[in-house]
Amino acid sequence: MKEATLRDVAEVAGVSPRTVSNVVNGYARVADATRLKVEAAIAQLGYRPNVLARHLATGRSGQIVVVVPYLDTPYFAELLQAIIPVAREAGYNVLIDQSDGDREHEGRLIGNRSHRSLFDGIIYSPLGLSQEDLSGRDPALPLVVIGERTSEAQFDHVGIDDVAASTEAVRHLIGLGRRRIAAIGDQPYPTGEAAQRRTAGFRAAHAEAGLPVDESLVIGTPRFNRVDGAHAMETLLELENPPDAVFCYSDLVASGAIHTVLSRGLRVPEDIAVIGYDDIEDGRYNRPTISTISPDKEAIARLAVGRLVMRINSDEPVPGVDLRAGHRLVARQSTVGSD
Amino acid sequence: MKEATLRDVAEVAGVSPRTVSNVVNGYARVADATRLKVEAAIAQLGYRPNVLARHLATGRSGQIVVVVPYLDTPYFAELLQAIIPVAREAGYNVLIDQSDGDREHEGRLIGNRSHRSLFDGIIYSPLGLSQEDLSGRDPALPLVVIGERTSEAQFDHVGIDDVAASTEAVRHLIGLGRRRIAAIGDQPYPTGEAAQRRTAGFRAAHAEAGLPVDESLVIGTPRFNRVDGAHAMETLLELENPPDAVFCYSDLVASGAIHTVLSRGLRVPEDIAVIGYDDIEDGRYNRPTISTISPDKEAIARLAVGRLVMRINSDEPVPGVDLRAGHRLVARQSTVGSD
DNA sequence: TTGAAAGCGCTAACAA
DNA sequence: TTGTTAGCGCTTTCAA
Numbered sequence: 001m002k003e004a005t006l007r008d009v010a011e012v013a014g015v016s017p018r019t020v021s022n023v024v025n026g027y028a029r030v031a032d033a034t035r036l037k038v039e040a041a042i043a044q045l046g047y048r049p050n051v052l053a054r055h056l057a058t059g060r061s062g063q064i065v066v067v068v069p070y071l072d073t074p075y076f077a078e079l080l081q082a083i084i085p086v087a088r089e090a091g092y093n094v095l096i097d098q099s100d101g102d103r104e105h106e107g108r109l110i111g112n113r114s115h116r117s118l119f120d121g122i123i124y125s126p127l128g129l130s131q132e133d134l135s136g137r138d139p140a141l142p143l144v145v146i147g148e149r150t151s152e153a154q155f156d157h158v159g160i161d162d163v164a165a166s167t168e169a170v171r172h173l174i175g176l177g178r179r180r181i182a183a184i185g186d187q188p189y190p191t192g193e194a195a196q197r198r199t200a201g202f203r204a205a206h207a208e209a210g211l212p213v214d215e216s217l218v219i220g221t222p223r224f225n226r227v228d229g230a231h232a233m234e235t236l237l238e239l240e241n242p243p244d245a246v247f248c249y250s251d252l253v254a255s256g257a258i259h260t261v262l263s264r265g266l267r268v269p270e271d272i273a274v275i276g277y278d279d280i281e282d283g284r285y286n287r288p289t290i291s292t293i294s295p296d297k298e299a300i301a302r303l304a305v306g307r308l309v310m311r312i313n314s315d316e317p318v319p320g321v322d323l324r325a326g327h328r329l330v331a332r333q334s335t336v337g338s339d
Numbered sequence: 340m341k342e343a344t345l346r347d348v349a350e351v352a353g354v355s356p357r358t359v360s361n362v363v364n365g366y367a368r369v370a371d372a373t374r375l376k377v378e379a380a381i382a383q384l385g386y387r388p389n390v391l392a393r394h395l396a397t398g399r400s401g402q403i404v405v406v407v408p409y410l411d412t413p414y415f416a417e418l419l420q421a422i423i424p425v426a427r428e429a430g431y432n433v434l435i436d437q438s439d440g441d442r443e444h445e446g447r448l449i450g451n452r453s454h455r456s457l458f459d460g461i462i463y464s465p466l467g468l469s470q471e472d473l474s475g476r477d478p479a480l481p482l483v484v485i486g487e488r489t490s491e492a493q494f495d496h497v498g499i500d501d502v503a504a505s506t507e508a509v510r511h512l513i514g515l516g517r518r519r520i521a522a523i524g525d526q527p528y529p530t531g532e533a534a535q536r537r538t539a540g541f542r543a544a545h546a547e548a549g550l551p552v553d554e555s556l557v558i559g560t561p562r563f564n565r566v567d568g569a570h571a572m573e574t575l576l577e578l579e580n581p582p583d584a585v586f587c588y589s590d591l592v593a594s595g596a597i598h599t600v601l602s603r604g605l606r607v608p609e610d611i612a613v614i615g616y617d618d619i620e621d622g623r624y625n626r627p628t629i630s631t632i633s634p635d636k637e638a639i640a641r642l643a644v645g646r647l648v649m650r651i652n653s654d655e656p657v658p659g660v661d662l663r664a665g666h667r668l669v670a671r672q673s674t675v676g677s678d
Numbered sequence: 679t680t681g682a683a684a685g686c687g688c689t690a691a692c693a694a
Numbered sequence: 695t696t697g698t699t700a701g702c703g704c705t706t707t708c709a710a
Binding site (some may be wrong): 003 | 704
Binding site for chain 1 (some may be wrong): 389390391392394395400404409410411413416417419420422432433434435437457565568583593598601602620621626631
């Protein structure tokens with residue numbers, strides 16, 4: 001049996017398609033009597049609007065794509081989990097795209113115009129972003145960037161205050177009496193902007209406590225993965241004077257670092273306290289559980305989707321803004337111990 | 340500037356829209372001279388087909404949805420990572436839907452007809468499936484189920500041979516000289532069909548080795564999470580005669596179980612060997628690294644997408660089949676130790 | 679408030 | 695091999 005169309009409904013209700021459309025969309029006001037007739041017909045036929053046709057007519061696809069570097073990285077998976085329901089509520093389907101951390105790919109999607117009919121906007125959570133990455137893009141395509149920030153002001157950024165959050169993390173370690181604090185995850189190059197903000201917070205906390213920063217304790221890593229954390233920690237443990245605490249730029253890094261510490265027969269947090277970043281679920285089950293900076297992922301999702309929808313619905317060009325979501329420090333065993 | 344349409348191209352090339360359509364889709368054969376003209380026009384105008392319009396005209400949306408219980412469960416994330424590129428290659432966009440392990444939700448999506456215009460088929464990876472879950476669904480909507488199997492033969496299943504895989508896992512433990520082997524993850528109720536197949540393999544391995552099964556060592560869990568594993572392990576350790584090896588129905592369960600063992604001051608694998616299931620990336624970084632059954636996720640993805648596409652393109656009803664992907668046992672530290 | 683009708687951009691049956 | 699043309703199902707301008 002074929003699906004009922006709007007025209008069928010109109011016929012049964014004895015009105016014009018136009019009126020049915022009005023009822024379905026609640027656009028214009030419709031006389032109560034007419035509305036009732038139409039609604040009855042809709043129910044009778046089991047009519048459901050054809051979304052595709054609607055999109056063709058309106059020129060909107062009702063889809064947004066969310067680009068993340070990796071799907072199986074807990075932080076991104078959790079971010080997606082927060083975004084999807086919010087988008088759905090706003091009437092958008094979410095297309096998930098994985099960039100594989102691949103610059104080429106990321107650029108390709110944002111730059112080219114083949115999308116047009118496929119999606120109305122992009123929420124983009126890059127691994128690292130350089131100026132050119134975004135400046136070459138199609139300015140007509142609504143875009144909201146999560147996490148990274150650049151000086152360019154033509155699009156929106158959503159994120160937490162990384163500098164403040166990082167400062168709190170390190171302040172927490174200092175408050176615990178630690179004095180030789182290391183940082184794992186610095187990326188002192190153009191695309192490592194997010195990492196650099198954490199490093200800035202790290203320095204700020206030292207400064208406010210009147211503590212010097214031992215530069216040999218600031219370790220760079222190509223990514224924010226477990227292996228990176230494990231390796232960096234090995235480097236730190238080989239120092240003449242190893243640290244008594246470590247600020248890791250992700251929970252994954254922290255997990256790797258802890259792994260190394262424990263396998264050397266040292267204790268966490270007694271010998272070395274470790275704090276991470278992201279508050280991924282894994283951290284709550286790690287042994288020891290991982291202290292962390294917990295970004296408000298729901299707020300990030302709400303802000304990003306809200307802003308994107310606004311952009312999609314606005315005709316004039318919208319100036320880019322910086323939207324801040326909240327965060328909080330969660331102290332767990334890896335810094336304060338078990339009891 | 341407006342986007343160029345197929346009609347524009349036709350005009351510039353001096354041919355009919357029909358011909359342009361043929362060139363773009365490679366349907367009918369087109370004279371070389373005409374093709375060249377058309378291609379030139381396409382290039383000149385920067386024409387890109389409007390996917391939406393095409394879908395409206397063909398009655399296909401070009402999208403498939405993949406339903407997984409949780410996005411942040413590593414196994415499902417990795418599965419999705421395998422499916423997406425395969426689907427894309429086949430010309431389909433993947434819509435990811437999260438069921439939250441919620442029965443209601445799963446049923447709703449499969450059952451109702453509101454999709455029609457939204458997607459052409461579903462790949463469904465349920466947490467557990469009961470007979471009714473699928474029998475009430477719209478038979479016209481192409482569906483491939485990953486993992487679960489039921490006796491119903493109206494749709495396709497893709498999965499590895501769980502019984503054989505589980506047998507291998509337990510055989511591995513027996514081969515290591517273990518004699519009191521526990522199983523964590525049984526679900527002896529209708530929706531626990533996948534779990535039951537693992538239990539069957541567990542028993543089969545015992546049978547073939549002439550070993551009795553101590554029923555008190557078969558522990559049920561509501562889910563396959565870390566917590567479930569951790570709790571079950573506690574139960575096992577409280578037994579008068581605890582096991583010397585454990586077969587866990589997921590790597591997450593294994594991770595939780597190992598957590599418990601270690602926190603009791605026991606060693607893995609010396610005191611208790613642990614093997615998991617799924618081969619999630621996490622297992623390679625766990626301390627100790629986790630031995631596991633590694634399903635061929637790429638094969639699963641290929642089989643599922645291939646079958647779904649076939650179903651979408653076929654007019655007559657297609658009989659359901661059972662498609663088997665490969666698997667292999669990966670021995671890591673949690674069973675064979677560090678060196 | 680509602681009707682008539684012209685598209686949205688593409689496909690495909692029918693003809694030539 | 696290519697052109698003509700009628701939709702796909704919905705929205706929306708213009709009239710009434």
